[in-house]
Amino acid sequence: VKKVSIISVGNELLTGQTLDSNCAYISSRLLSVGLPVVAIFMTADEIDSIVKSLERAISDSDVVVMTGGLGPTDDDITRQALAQFLGVELELQTELLEQIKTFFAKRGTVMPQRCQTEAYIPAGARALPNKLGSAPGILAEYKGKKIVALPGVPAEMRQIFEDEVFTELQEYAKGQVTVVRKLKCFGAAEAQIAEKLGNLMERNRNPLINCTVSCGVITLTIIAQGGWQEQCEKMAEGDEKRLRGILGDLVYGSGDVSLAQVVGEKLTRQNKTLSVAESCTGGLVSKLITDVPGASRYFAQGWITYADNTKTNELGVPEELINKYGAVSEEVAQAMAKCARRKADTTFAIGISGIAGPNGGTEEKPVGLVFIALDSQAGCVQQRVFFPRGRDAIRLRAALTALNMLRMQLEV
């Protein structure tokens, strides 16, 4: 089985400034063609560190994919480190230099002098054209193994990876097959799901089932390995059915689908519409809904009624209700949902009011308490939830819970 290691280069990764998303992208793409990533190394913008990582990575695997450090600034030295590791010089490719100059010319500017460095490639290696930026990628061979260097800017990395690298590595991987399926769940804790699955999660099992959790969304990954595609597909499919049978409507979808996408598909298919009135989530529910292309088919409008009086003035929530129960209450969340549905004339409306913190909590209504209401012709349902984990997590968890309530109503 051919294996891959990834090296992410950049001081910003080691000082905690930047979260690397490139590794996840590359890993999931390569896994789909049966090239598992066995190790990821993050290393500083220093020649010695990069060379050491290359030595380790190449000892673990047949393919090394590097990202970062190909740009025009002085801290970009992946190019030099790769040449040193390969034991060759950097050579100016004049044709490449012209391409880089053209890249800037097309955008109406002159190539900054420092970008000339991007036209230097280790002798014997191949430059990989970059359509979105000036720095090309690099593909080198080393003792029958392959080393790919890509820019760190995600869009540029992806374009070069897809256009120049993916097919070549797919060819290289022939003969081994991995099929990966993901099931996304919402509405139970990780330990509860693990209890339900029992020995299906044993480590030596094939397919292997992994479980991860992020803000209430639980992802189960089924990884089937074998000699040919059909066999692996069948194994993975069998497990998917098994898991769906055990977990029922805790499973909201498969693959990389989000709750907002699933809700959007159901609304579209059922020809139903949605509006949203948000307080503590401050636009997050609407943002999640409109993350989905084509959301305009079912989402026409939303209100962010952050201040108490705007709940009354904009939506028409009775002032007495707010005075009597407080803005953060079952009653006001329900009134927000009902008013939004009436004003927007939609099938469903969500109303959310809560205390996202860090301030504003009381003993009776602590930070993390959120009321979520969902109104429809069938009536107004609501949930009182409590997420004791910080402003961002409270807001996201509340927004996802609202979407999940809607999903459950849309199940047919």
Added chain:
Amino acid sequence: VKKVSIISVGNELLTGQTLDSNCAYISSRLLSVGLPVVAIFMTADEIDSIVKSLERAISDSDVVVMTGGLGPTDDDITRQALAQFLGVELELQTELLEQIKTFFAKRGTVMPQRCQTEAYIPAGARALPNKLGSAPGILAEYKGKKIVALPGVPAEMRQIFEDEVFTELQEYAKGQVTVVRKLKCFGAAEAQIAEKLGNLMERNRNPLINCTVSCGVITLTIIAQGGWQEQCEKMAEGDEKRLRGILGDLVYGSGDVSLAQVVGEKLTRQNKTLSVAESCTGGLVSKLITDVPGASRYFAQGWITYADNTKTNELGVPEELINKYGAVSEEVAQAMAKCARRKADTTFAIGISGIAGPNGGTEEKPVGLVFIALDSQAGCVQQRVFFPRGRDAIRLRAALTALNMLRMQLEV
């Protein structure tokens, strides 16, 4: 100089399912006390891989911090791997088992049987109490070096790190000082900023200046190293002044501050208020604004007028304007801002209309085209921007540009 390596354990990191945020947190906290992270390893939930990573990590550094793989499911085997690396057995700590049982009891449930495994600790190592979850962390000594294992759930990792690990490692690091300052910039490309900074970004310089970019936000990190705090502070301060002098109002703040925070501080200080009317960003601008605790001081309400008719019905944008110029136009964005400001009675109002794609673009108005208007008593300013990089990036970049326009108006 004492050094740190981090090992993140989890198949989900290698299959591309999960972005690791723990490394960034640990790195930035440790750097602040002069403990630089020199390498990060991501490895599979397999004993052999974890042990190999421990060998590499310990050869690079004096402290190894591990995260992940301490939970109750079968894929959690960091505990076993650590014991094997240390050459000791896992021992059941009965007192710890009682604590774990109490953790569940307090939440009104019984400890799932599989959580018993969390009470096993390598012989000679110390359990680190977990207040937010059931799995404790582990602190072990190895040939005068320190190895820390923490849960992968970010909130639990942070709590144990702060309460049990940080001070101990700070003590251990004594005698070396690193001062880190970050400057955040918006409104220019990375290469333009690099041109302006010239040889200030040379690699052998102390302080070292690193540059990273994410969705238009450019972060310059100044890293000063030396023998004592005062000296480093002075060096870093000198560089910060130098950079601010060169970059002027491209710099919007320092540290981990966001554009929304800076705008929020300025609005609060100047006693001004803001409302938002969004179309293509679908709630994202309001979400960014309300990410900031205390946003209610200056943000009362927002409208998401996604469908054309809601721009007219809710905000009062003249229908003729939409018919004549189209919903995505300078004129409509301006009308949205003006109507929002009038309705909400705020000092400022933002109006945004654009084409986030992937569909809906035309030759005249392609995907990525966004009109952003900012209305105030002084008049309505607007920007026509074009971000050719995919729905998520278009929306985020447009939202940040709107906040930056407001920042520029608030500069005093």
